[in-house]
Amino acid sequence: MTASLSETLTLLLIEDDDGDAFLVEELLKQAAAPPRITWARSLAETRAKLTPHIQCVLVDLSLPDATGLEALEHVLAMAPHAAVLVLTGLRDAHVGVAAVQAGAQDYLVKQDIDARLLARAVRYAMERKRADLAHIALTKAELTAEENARLENGLLPTPLLRTHDLEHVTRYLPGSQGQRLAGDFLDTVQTPDGAVHVVIGDVCGHGPDEAALGVSLRIAWRTLVLAGMDGDPLLRTMDTLLRAERKAPEIFTTLCTARISPDLSHAAMRVAGHPPPVLLRDGVVEIVEGTPSGPPLGIFPDREWAVIDVPLGERWSMMLYTDGLIEAAAGQGGELGVDGLVSLVKQHGVIDLDRLIRHVGTLSDDLAAVLVRRSAS
Numbered sequence: 001m002t003a004s005l006s007e008t009l010t011l012l013l014i015e016d017d018d019g020d021a022f023l024v025e026e027l028l029k030q031a032a033a034p035p036r037i038t039w040a041r042s043l044a045e046t047r048a049k050l051t052p053h054i055q056c057v058l059v060d061l062s063l064p065d066a067t068g069l070e071a072l073e074h075v076l077a078m079a080p081h082a083a084v085l086v087l088t089g090l091r092d093a094h095v096g097v098a099a100v101q102a103g104a105q106d107y108l109v110k111q112d113i114d115a116r117l118l119a120r121a122v123r124y125a126m127e128r129k130r131a132d133l134a135h136i137a138l139t140k141a142e143l144t145a146e147e148n149a150r151l152e153n154g155l156l157p158t159p160l161l162r163t164h165d166l167e168h169v170t171r172y173l174p175g176s177q178g179q180r181l182a183g184d185f186l187d188t189v190q191t192p193d194g195a196v197h198v199v200i201g202d203v204c205g206h207g208p209d210e211a212a213l214g215v216s217l218r219i220a221w222r223t224l225v226l227a228g229m230d231g232d233p234l235l236r237t238m239d240t241l242l243r244a245e246r247k248a249p250e251i252f253t254t255l256c257t258a259r260i261s262p263d264l265s266h267a268a269m270r271v272a273g274h275p276p277p278v279l280l281r282d283g284v285v286e287i288v289e290g291t292p293s294g295p296p297l298g299i300f301p302d303r304e305w306a307v308i309d310v311p312l313g314e315r316w317s318m319m320l321y322t323d324g325l326i327e328a329a330a331g332q333g334g335e336l337g338v339d340g341l342v343s344l345v346k347q348h349g350v351i352d353l354d355r356l357i358r359h360v361g362t363l364s365d366d367l368a369a370v371l372v373r374r375s376a377s
Helices: 018-028 043-049 068-078 090-102 117-154 208-226 231-245 337-348 353-360
Strands: 010-014 034-042 056-060 083-088 106-109 167-173 182-190 194-208 253-260 266-272 276-282 284-287 308-311 316-321 367-374
Touching: 010 018, 010 043, 010 284, 018 034, 018 117, 034 043, 043 068, 056 068, 056 090, 056 117, 068 090, 083 090, 083 117, 090 106, 106 117, 106 266, 167 182, 167 353, 182 208, 182 367, 194 208, 194 316, 194 367, 208 231, 208 253, 231 253, 276 337, 284 337, 337 353, 353 367
Parallel strands: 010 034, 010 056, 056 083, 083 106
Antiparallel strands: 167 367, 182 194, 194 253, 253 266, 266 308, 276 284, 276 316, 316 367
């Protein structure tokens, strides 16, 4: 019966015996779609001939420069994405079983090989390898999702608010880069004197290191605020922490902090290289003037950040956000920008985070936003 392979393969045969190699090649030629075969007589030749195009490897475990499972370990390390099929002699059948346990997809006893058996073994080895790679990818995705969930919980905590006079809304959305979590973070804390402290920040870059750094900075900010620290001393302490924890000297962080007075009528803000907050006061939409009030953290040591005093009044809304919102695609493919954001708020008449997010469409970067609103008593 003619052997049948489901696809044309690129196959590497590692065999030092000319007769055995010739037999394998002749048997494979009987397949309906014969594979392209490259022959190597040793591991040294294998290193030179093993390319990314090789989909399956047939390897004899008695080679001039390696034998047994040692030879298999070298092949598996050199060809992590290829199916590996081990060839053994009658007396070494037990080695074939051990080879499968060590990572090979299957084994064949040379004396039992015929064209149909060989074609089927190659096909099944390919399918097992695909299943193994799919399982590895799924496991990796699940671990990444779990890690992202833990980091996101750290980036987006439960606010510590006692007052019922403020509405507090937060949103976080990943950008189009998918599972690569960024370092956007936010927090809100009310201190015993009644003041409400808000922070939003953005660690440059994407990935678990940046997200973990964002978590560290967020926790540091909450701890310092609860300990009674505020203003430049707080930002300089966070700058010191950033420099100690970052993986590379070019990593910096932009952030915006606001201390809302106990009577909720004023805000003292510091904007460290961050996009300007948007205010809605008595029906008037505007951005906070005087921003930024200083550079991002991690750029210049021992810097000061000017205090921006913002009268709020009795009825107001204030939105702090990361640049993922204003860098989102809008209209003809351009970025929304700060002016576009203000225009949208004016059109809506209110600051509605969900409505804004629906309007901007595709996010090129992660988006974090916090809305604090006070309605007239």
